[in-house]
Amino acid sequence: xxxxxxxxxxxxxxxxxxxxxxxxxxxxxxxxxxxxxxxxxxxxxxxxxxxxxxxxxxxxxxxxxxxxxxxxxxxxxxxxxxxxxxxxxxxxxxxxxxxxxxxxxxxxxxxxxxxxxxxxxxxxxxxxxxxxxxxxxxxxxxxxxxxxxxxxxxxxxxxxxxxxxxxxxxxxxxxxxxxxxxxxxxxxxxxxxxxxxxxxxxxxxxxxxxxxxxxxxxxxxxxxxxxxxxxxxxxxxxxxxxxxxxxxxxxxxxxxxxxxxxxxxxxxxxxxxxxxxxxxxxxxxxxxxxxxxxxxxxxxxxxxxxxxxxxxxxxxxxxxxxxxxxxxxxxxxxxxxxx
Ligand code: PBG
Numbered sequence: 198x199x200x201x202x203x204x205x206x207x208x209x210x211x212x213x214x215x216x217x218x219x220x221x222x223x224x225x226x227x228x229x230x231x232x233x234x235x236x237x238x239x240x241x242x243x244x245x246x247x248x249x250x251x252x253x254x255x256x257x258x259x260x261x262x263x264x265x266x267x268x269x270x271x272x273x274x275x276x277x278x279x280x281x282x283x284x285x286x287x288x289x290x291x292x293x294x295x296x297x298x299x300x301x302x303x304x305x306x307x308x309x310x311x312x313x314x315x316x317x318x319x320x321x322x323x324x325x326x327x328x329x330x331x332x333x334x335x336x337x338x339x340x341x342x343x344x345x346x347x348x349x350x351x352x353x354x355x356x357x358x359x360x361x362x363x364x365x366x367x368x369x370x371x372x373x374x375x376x377x378x379x380x381x382x383x384x385x386x387x388x389x390x391x392x393x394x395x396x397x398x399x400x401x402x403x404x405x406x407x408x409x410x411x412x413x414x415x416x417x418x419x420x421x422x423x424x425x426x427x428x429x430x431x432x433x434x435x436x437x438x439x440x441x442x443x444x445x446x447x448x449x450x451x452x453x454x455x456x457x458x459x460x461x462x463x464x465x466x467x468x469x470x471x472x473x474x475x476x477x478x479x480x481x482x483x484x485x486x487x488x489x490x491x492x493x494x495x496x497x498x499x500x501x502x503x504x505x506x507x508x509x510x511x512x513x514x515x516x517x518x519x520x521x522x523x524x525x526x527x528x529x530x531x532x533x534x535x536x
Contacts, residue, residue, distance in 0.1 A: 226514040230274035230532055233509075234320070234479070235525035237278050238413050239263055241302045242285040251409035252484055253491050255523050257283045260309065266526070267314055273529035277318040279369065279521055280306060282327045283414050292336050293325030296356050304363035311364035320367040320396050321360040323353045323381070326416040332425050334372040343429050350377045354384035361385055361393035367453065371398040373430040373443075379450035396479060397452035400440035400466055403431035406459045406485030413484065437466060444470045444478075452476060454519065459483040461508055464515040471516030480517035482508065487523040502531065 213223040238257045240247060246262040249255050258266060267278060282302045287295045295301060303321055310319060324334040331337055335349030349372060357368040368385075370377045378397050385393050405424065416425070432440055440463075444455045453476060457467045460480035471478045490508060494501025505524050512520050522528070 226510060228510055228513050228520075228528075228532075230525075230529040231276050232513065232517075232519055233275050233525040233529065234277040234279055234519055234521040235266075235270050235275055236281060236481075236521055236523060237263065237266060238281050238283050239302060239306055240283045240285060241287060249409065249413045251412050251488055252523065253495065254527070255413070255487075257413065260306075263306070263310070264313060267310055267317060270526055270529070271314055271317050273526065273533055275525055275529055277320060277366075277519075278310075279320045279322065281322055281410075281414055284327050285415075287328065289328055289330045291330055293328035293352070296325055296328040296352065297359065299359050299362070301359075304359055307360060307363040307365050318366040319364070320369045321365045323356050323360070323368050323370040323377075324372040325349070325352065327414050329416075332411070332416040334427065334430065335374060344374070346374045347376075349374045350380045353377050354380045357381040357393075357395075358384050358388045358390065361390040362388070365393065367394045367396045369396040369398060369456075371401060371458075373398065373401050373427075373432070376450070378447045378452050382451035394453035395451060396454040396456060397447040397450075398458055398481075399444040399447040399452065399455040400457045400463070400470060401431050402434050402440075402459065402463060403428045404434065404459050404462075404483070404485070406462070406483045409484035409488045434462075437469060440466045441469050441473050444474050448474045448476055454479050456481060456521075457517075459486055460512045460515075460517065460520065461486045464511060467512065467515040467517050471518075477518040478516060479519040479521060480512050480515070481521040482512060482523070484523065506531075 214220055240257040240259060246259055247257040280303055307319055326332055326334045333344055335344040338345040353370055353372060360368050370381060378395055381395055447455050455474055455476060456479040457463055457470055458481035460482045467480050490504050493499045509520060509522060509528060
């Protein structure tokens with residue numbers, strides 16, 4: 198027994214944790230389906246949706262399965278989907294020329310979805326990696342052995358106009374070239390697309406957590422072999438100030454939303470960016486974060502659902518207004534069951 202007993206404590210924080218009702222009103226952070234964005238992969242060839250071995254539960258969709266998926270997401274209250282192409286039937290080249298085909302898979306899919314679900318917001322990825330033979334996000338300059346920044350920006354701006362013309366609510370440059378947000382904004386405005394917005398992948402780190410995604414879209418070796426090195430354009434995981442600078446520049450250049458990616462290992466960045474900018478902040482719980490939780494859950498080493506929920510709540514608590522997550526549908530289904 199401590200002496201004196203009971204302890205003369207004015208503050209006993211545990212009083213607010215005594216039961217579920219008290220814990221509910223004392224909760225500081227809440228997550229709702231409207232905060233979630235579902236990333237979806239679409240294929241251009243094949244007869245049935247394909248599974249992705251390193252992302253159990255995630256598919257490469259074809260038209261029918263995509264429409265079913267978006268309908269389900271819409272009913273669950275998820276407000277936005279992010280589209281990524283997995284291209285089997287497209288001629289890739291060094292310059293990623295197929296990205297500028299206005300009848301390509303993404304513009305076609307955007308128009309199809311908008312016709313069926315006009316109030317589901319759609320964001321599309323602006324980067325050349327699904328279209329280039331080398332798997333880099335832009336135009337390769339063999340002389341320097343690096344991406345050509347300004348030539349890439351010119352292509353991304355055209356790509357943005359094509360996606361927005363097809364009906365994308367937001368185009369999302371994920372390439373990390375300097376000056377791309379401003380160039381895309383000008384191109385959209387010149388084309389009269391003043392209502393189309395930009396979600397900028399502002400603080401995108403050079404991360405090993407993208408491995409499973411690269412398998413999903415077929416952009417370079419994901420596991421084993423050579424892991425495609427994007428360190429001349431994606432951020433150094435060691436850097437905080439530089440991440441905030443990127444977000445500030447994108448806000449200045451006209452980004453409607455800025456993003457931090459990955460999310461879980463970069464919660465300090467999410468918080469700092471949230472405090473630095475005035476626009477909504479998105480965080481992307483990427484493929485490797487998803488794969489880790491699912492794999493450990495399937496092995497019986499952690500409780501998959503609880504770990505999933507905690508990982509998403511942590512990202513929200515760090516300051517994310519929007520969360521891109523491969524768990525969007527499952528999480529929202531459980532949320533609907535609970536409420
Ligand atoms: C590339 C892109 C990547 C992701 C989204 N867009 C991968 C990369 O930079 O190689 C990763 C998403 C994920 O891992 O879930 N434009």
